[in-house]
Amino acid sequence: xxxxxxxxxxxxxxxxxxxxxxxxxxxxxxxxxxxxxxxxxxxxxxxxxxxxxxxxxxxxxxxxxxxxxxxxxxxxxxxxxxxxxxxxxxxxxxxxxxxxxxxxxxxxxxxxxxxxxxxxxxxxxxxxxxxxxxxxxxxxxxxxxxxxxxxxxxxxxxxxxxxxxxxxxxxxxxxxxxxxxxxxxxxxxxxxxxxxxxxxxxxxxxxxxxxxxxxxxxxxxx
Numbered sequence: 040x041x042x043x044x045x046x047x048x049x050x051x052x053x054x055x056x057x058x059x060x061x062x063x064x065x066x067x068x069x070x071x072x073x074x075x076x077x078x079x080x081x082x083x084x085x086x087x088x089x090x091x092x093x094x095x096x097x098x099x100x101x102x103x104x105x106x107x108x109x110x111x112x113x114x115x116x117x118x119x120x121x122x123x124x125x126x127x128x129x130x131x132x133x134x135x136x137x138x139x140x141x142x143x144x145x146x147x148x149x150x151x152x153x154x155x156x157x158x159x160x161x162x163x164x165x166x167x168x169x170x171x172x173x174x175x176x177x178x179x180x181x182x183x184x185x186x187x188x189x190x191x192x193x194x195x196x197x198x199x200x201x202x203x204x205x206x207x208x209x210x211x212x213x214x215x216x217x218x219x220x221x222x223x224x225x226x227x228x229x230x231x232x233x234x235x236x237x238x239x240x241x242x243x244x245x246x247x248x249x250x251x252x253x254x255x256x257x258x259x260x261x
Contacts, residue, residue: 048149051085053092053126053173060084060149066123067096067116075112077101077136084153086129093129093173094120097152097161100133109133109165117169127173132156132163192248233258 049060060083067081077099085092096116100109113131120128138161140151155161233240238259245254 049083051092051094053085053094056126058094058124058126063094063096063120063124066119067098070112070115070119075101075104075108080136080139080147082139082147082149082152084149084156086153086157088129088170089174091174094126095130095132095153095156096120096128097132097134097139097156097163099136099139100164102136106165110167113165113167117167117172121172128169129173130156131167131169132161133165134161134163138162189248196248230258230261234261 046059046061051058051060063083064081067083068076068079080099082097084095086095087093100112104112113133116131117128120126140148140155142148152161238257240258241255242258242261243256244252247253
């Protein structure tokens with residue numbers, strides 16, 4: 040058994056789901072068709088917006104339809120399509136009766152209608168755009184990046200393999216070689232001795248990101 044459920048021309052891939060234009064037309068016609076849509080003339084197709092297909096629905100409204108009736112019908116169609124097909128309609132346009140291009144067999148010429156829509160030649164009398172319900176891949180707004188602080192610069196230097204600190208000194212005399220060195224075996228004693236003998240000798244240097252000395256600590260300061 041073979042069940043024909045639609046035409047290949049009416050297949051639309053919106054997001055990751057496939058939809059058939061005939062199904063959406065049937066849903067739109069189920070919303071008070073005899074009161075509003077002129078002779079059931081509805082065209083459904085997809086257009087590419089932000090690298091994804093969006094559904095466009097174009098219908099001919101009855102000549103005696105008011106603007107209030109038009110927007111009430113469009114709102115109901117949007118709710119019906121969203122609840123039944125779980126997809127949003129990007130644009131719903133209403134045109135006057137007998138203005139959509141006709142196919143040789145009397146139906147609506149879908150490709151010609153789509154071309155007129157893209158070129159802005161449909162001249163609809165009522166339009167309802169709903170990009171917020173179907174365009175879900177909008178780029179995120181740019182956020183201001185935080186300024187590079189000292190900690191970030193230190194981490195960057197470490198990742199780059201740069202030397203951010205170094206230690207230098209001199210060998211202490213062996214105990215058996217110097218009687219004076221034997222007197223200073225602890226750090227406080229050594230610092231006091233250095234403060235008297237070499238008070239201006241820098242023991243510590245603080246460098247910035249550019250390698251410039253910003254602060255020093257001498258023997259007498261320590």
